[in-house]
Amino acid sequence: MTEYGKALSLVETPIPGLVVLELPVHGDARGWFKENWQREKMTALGLPDFGPVQNNVSFNDAVGTTRGIHAEPWDKWVSVATGRIFGAWVDLREGPSFGAVYTTELDPSRAIFVPRGVGNSYQTLEADTAYTYLVNDHWSPNASYSFLNLADETAAIEWPIPLAEVEISEKDKNHPRLADVTPIPPKRILVLGADGQLGLALREAYAGAAHVEFAGRSGLDVTAPGLRDARRWRDYGAIINAAAYTAVDAAEVSPGRADAWSANAVAVASLAAIATEFAITLVQVSSDYVFDGAKSGAYTEEDPFAPLGVYGQTKAAGDIAAATAPRHYIVRTSWVIGEGKNFVRTMASLAERGVDPKVVDDQIGRLTFTADIAAAIRHLLDSSAPFGTYNVTGEGEAASWADIACAVFAAVGADPERVSGVSTAEYFASATAPVSPRPRNSVLELAKITATGFTPSAWTASLDAYLQVSDRS
Incomplete structure (x- = not known):
């Protein structure tokens, strides 16, 4: 259930640069409204002014749809338009925080900023979930990507719905374990x-x-x-x-x-x-x-x-x-x-x-x-x-x-x-x-x-x- 009336606020996570934002959602009998991305207010709280260039939407029909873990060489602003997800993020960047894990639920009243090189994944908790994200670079076949297996024992993500019971792509099933992941180097x-x-x-x-x-x-x-x-x-x-x-x-x-x-x-x-x-x-x-x-x-x-x-x-x-x-x-x-x-x-x-x-x-x-x-x-x-x-x-x-x-x-x-x-x-x-x-x-x-x-x-x-x-x- 989406929580209405929260104040806009920023919450730090154990992964450097990965921050959650609590979003004010205003609702009445007609539905609800929110400012999903508001540059002036959000950067004033400390969110990087990351300059998004593309907006993507992933619509998921069923509960338990599971995607990831993918780390790309760009920043992402992840939110939910409808429905609810369990999100899991794993730091796949070179450095001391490599392998750090953070999980939380997102609904329309919460969003998360995902820095370049942090692996991103989610599992839908409601049907008809619309997962949206802004990115600050365009996809390129020449860019460097890293992937982690959803079932990696080191990350040990506690998925709400067991992975054996959900829909996962063959590619995601075959991604490497953490020991075999190629870390994302800094820019x-x-x-x-x-x-x-x-x-x-x-x-x-x-x-x-x-x-x-x-x-x-x-x-x-x-x-x-x-x-x-x-x-x-x-x-x-x-x-x-x-x-x-x-x-x-x-x-x-x-x-x-x-x-x-x-x-x-x-x-x-x-x-x-x-x-x-x-x-x-x-x-x-x-x-x-x-x-x-x-x-x-x-x-x-x-x-x-x-x-x-x-x-x-x-x-x-x-x-x-x-x-x-x-x-x-x-x-x-x-x-x-x-x-x-x-x-x-x-x-x-x-x-x-x-x-x-x-x-x-x-x-x-x-x-x-x-x-x-x-x-x-x-x-x-x-x-x-x-x-x-x-x-x-x-x-x-x-x-x-x-x-x-x-x-x-x-x-x-x-x-x-x-x-x-x-x-x-x-x-x-x-x-x-x-x-x-x-x-x-x-x-x-x-x-x-x-x-x-x-x-x-x-x-x-x-x-x-x-x-x-x-x-x-």
Whole structure:
């Protein structure tokens, strides 16, 4: 008997991501009415905004009709229009919850969200039962499916009507036992720009993760035509875009200007369109150059863009494009240090060779090491943090480039007094090629990323560790 008048509520189950919703049903002498799927109210309760693309109905004439256990590579929203079912769900995903079982009855006043890879099955408890479900992907012969035998001894589902007495298809009778089931792997993560300094750090952060795919420019050029058809995108859960044009000064003139716009803005718009179409999470790496540096305090994620040069303009355009994807993380950083040639290694080399450098002292910020950026990206994805923009830099007091140069000299045993501070204008006074304007203040506020449970390393400690590794290499 359908229960009327319940409040809309969400009930957790022992299977991660599998949640039951109690649905308000309004009835009178004419019949009843319910909101079977109400995106705004249900996502406010914590149901994933899973983006259904298809609605299916399975009508069952007799009591005891039994179907499943099938695990598909998409999410399902299961409910009953008429009648009543006993439902059984078994986690067939890779991971610690593999084999977990949950059972319950559904009538028109209850529905259940079934995450991708959780096996779904049911047995009708009333005649003329209409079993309905929404899915967020279309069936494909190339997708990966898993099945479990309804009578599996490990799952030990207590069917209300014994399986020997009900109608079951031959296929369902012959599905494997749990020990022989091929688990559903997680959706793939694609790292673009995997041969750059951040890409190399992401390779380290995801070392051994079989579901993570790495593509350098030769593997997938984001600026080339045909990006939409370059992959079977429905198989991916996230794209981490570590590809970018970073030649700040060369971007001020052609052909660098066109190249910067192509890589940092146009390609990001294409990735955002793909992410939107296939419900993929897009991770875009941003820059302090989207600001003019005129603010007196640290920049927050909500501060308005005011880029000074072409590079900053293209990065701001890329951020705007990335934010059009419903599932996106924009990770804004500054003064990045990783593998390859960089400011820290240059200063260490000058110190060791006896060269006394002049270094800019009117730009302030914090160093950010690529290992921290990669760790923050993985944290955001693994923790399912709220989508949006997050600042990620090293923790600690802000410093000028000259201050950092002094710290490098001291760390390698050289006299920091050998470093002379100069203004930006003086430093570039003799430049013969166009120079991009730099923000004077590149300090980014870290409260938002810290609130998710991730605390960046102190840049001074990271600097010492980096130089020790560099000495050993």
